[in-house]
Amino acid sequence: EAFTDVNVRDGLFTVVVGDAQALPASVFNTVPLYLGIKVNNDAELLPRQRLHPVPYAMQATSAQTAVTANNLAQGGGVPNLITLGTNGASEIAFAPGGKVASDANGLTVTSGNNKPVIVNSDLVVNGSWSAGAIRDVGDSNGGQNTRSQYPVDLQRYVVEAPDNGASPDTVPVDQEILNNFCRDEDGCWVSLYMRNWDGKDTMAGVTARHLSLGPVDNTNTQYWDLRSPNSDFSVGTDNDGAVGHLLNIYNACFLTDGEYVNAAPSDSQPGFGLLNWHGAYDGPMTCVLIIED
Incomplete structure (x- = not known):
């Protein structure tokens, strides 16, 4: 020079x-x-x-002059380890091969060398939490299985219906959650209980009935199939004009495909509900529905 x-x-x-x-x-x-x-x-x-x-320090007032394709520029890195997007860092990489990436599909955490991601303190998940279930499909003719995965939600969904005297309404069960849990490859498990039925704040009811939902057809109806470990079962169709009960414990708590308003039943729209019926156990008794994927 x-x-x-x-x-x-x-x-x-x-x-x-x-x-x-x-x-x-x-x-x-x-x-x-x-x-x-x-x-x-x-x-x-x-x-x-x-x-x-x-060592070299740069003031923020002069950092703009250092922008190049590989340091502070959007789409660049420091160096190529942190990628900057319009809303900040979209990828942070760690040696050897691990990274945290953010895109339109969400946040992805990848550990290096296919090692596990270890959390050394409490982990709180406020949203849906899914794990991958392994699914093998054979041909029943000696061929190799075809393996795939599908998500299984690790959360449980709980619905409660308090007593409302002689004119109860059904408490709606969230249809999107119900379909996510119960319309996948392996269905879901439902349990129905009475809480505080004896004034001692205990729960009584039935546990672990398997529920499978069919697709909503072009008439806006949906077939359901509920079975116990002893092969007892109930089947029905939602939104077919006839109220059907999936579960009934002590004529006090019902999981139903109908809608009750002031104790009057109908089945004129899609959806399931939890009903706290009057007469059998009144007062402080609460119906509790638990659904697990």
Whole structure:
């Protein structure tokens, strides 16, 4: 690199290396580095000066001048480990091979070398929490299985219906959650209880009935099938004009495909409900429905 018209005063001069001609980044890949100086055609001044790395700080007011494709630019990295998007970092990488990435599908955590992700403190999940279920499909003819995975929600869904005297309404069961839990490859498990039926805040009822839901057809009806471990079963169709009960415990709590308003039943719209019926156990008794994927 050559500099012309350099001011020299009392034998002293100042130049900025790389100011006249930008230095390629590859220059700094070779260590150690030495600085040699020549004036016109005279011999090089000796000894050469060793270049040493030193800490460098940049003020935010001048950081904009450092933007390149590989450091602070959107879509770049530091260096190529943090990718910046319009809303901040979209990917943070860790050696060897792990990363945290964010995109339109959500946040993905990947550990390096296919190792597990270890959480050393309490983990609180406020939303849906799914695990991958392994599914093998054979051909029943000696062929190899075809393996795939599908999500299984690890949360449980709980619905409660308090007593409302002689004119109860059904408490609706969230249809989206019900379909997510019970319309997948393996269905879901439902349990129905009475809480505080005896005034002692205990629960009594039935546990673990398997529920499978069919698709909603073009008439907006949906077939359901409920079975116990002893092969007792009940089947029906939602929104077919006839109220059907999936579960009934002590004529007090019902999981039903009908809608009750002021104790009057109908089945004129899609959806399931939890009913706390009057007469059998009244007062403080609450019906509790538990659904697990």
